[in-house]
Amino acid sequence: MELPLLGQTPPTAKTGGCSASSCGSTDDQLNHLPEHIRAKVHNHPCYSEEAHHYYARMHVAVAPACNIQCHYCNRKYDCANESRPGVVSELLTPAQAIKKTLAVAATIPQMTVLGIAGPGDPLANPERTFATFRALSEQAPDIKLCVSTNGLALPECVDELAKHNIDHVTITINCIDPEIGAQIYPWIFWKNRRIRGIKAAEILIEQQQKGLEMLTARGILVKVNSVMIPGINDVHLAEVSKVVKAKGAFLHNVMPLIAEAEHGTFYGIMGQRGPTASELKALQDSCEGDMNMMRHCRQCRADAVGLLGEDRGSEFTLDKIEAMEIDYASAMKQRAEIHAQIxxxxxxxxAEKNKPQLIQLDAVKATLSRKQYRPVLMAVATQGGGIINQHFGHAKEFLVYEVSRDGIKMTGHRKTDLYCTGGDTCGDAETTLQKIIRSLEGCEVVLCSKIGYEPWGQLEAAGIQPNGEHPMEPIEDALMAVYEDMLAAGKLATQTDNMRQARA
Incomplete structure (x- = not known):
């Protein structure tokens, strides 16, 4: 029986899989955690890199108010054209959010997680937030419940969070230095008054750290989000990573600042730039020795629905869910069957990765151990399921992996404009293609199910090799196959090796 994974069929056992050292926040790389924690994480797409290929999530926008102001935030309502935190198309009441969640879970059985992340701060809207959680814990006990918060009101809410079995909490912590914080947060609303400057940052930081300690003391999993703002907190985030790990956070997600002027944020209007892909990767790499790093975050909208990297929210607008008849008892049975199959x-x-057909990876490592060969960044177009199943022209983002003698590691994703919009427009969008090529900076290969003649030529001219030879194959197997081909073609020797050969 084939598993309907959001329109795709996942790789079966015969296809092989990752090397033991690959894949970011996979269960393999969380082996140091107790079993009960790994059990909570393994099917959570926002916490496990492996899970995000197979399981879906959704956010419900029930929390309009916020108790702080961030220079990178501008909450927008009735907005379908921006994909970033704080943006929603419909603000929901708790009753509407419950019905929408049940409708999504019945329609998308791979959905395992319901989160409240805005468009304001969930804990600045405690009545609406906890009314939603209370009802869902009763009506949909098979769905994990999560909350994402700035942390200002967190210590006062820890007891309530624990009461409703909310065992995944994300805290956005951008600094532990109040002087840096004053450059990020113009004000907070604390004890019925607005506080500004360094004093505001001091209070926020103290509350965040206190809340983090309280959550971890209760065994609640904490992921820390941080926004990388060049020239403000970029160097400082390495220290943040060390501190939050010491206080019990188990995953750190360093995200790039989104600061386009058209979004209307303070940073966007003032011209504060976001980090380049290479700057973000360098910071994540520098933090990784101290902390498990999340690399697959999509900085989702506050009403996102579906797999990470896709948004099916338009299928579940209020008018559409009102017309749905939902038999959730039957849906739960189907969900359980599909989850078991996944x-x-x-x-x-x-199990397959340890069998003989993947011994070739060990052979590659043995060959590479005799010389030093450089890692290669490769971009992948995928619609999910852990396979290469998307046309280059249909991709709105590319997953980026670093492939080396040590295996395969996801390093992030690159959002792009859609190159092919159907009809006769494909191939005419020269400016769009140029933007896509710029977004793939540093990548030497792009793998997709198909690619047209025009983008193929321009990618090659930019030094990026298109590859359409591995459609419907598992991503990791295809990446290693391409790496082996590059090795055989002599394309992987380091500059030192090349100089040594030239002297010889």
């Missing part, structure tokens, strides 16, 4: 496929995939 787990069986993942278990088979993990």
């Amino acid at each position: 787990e069986a496929d993942l278990a088979a995939k993990k």
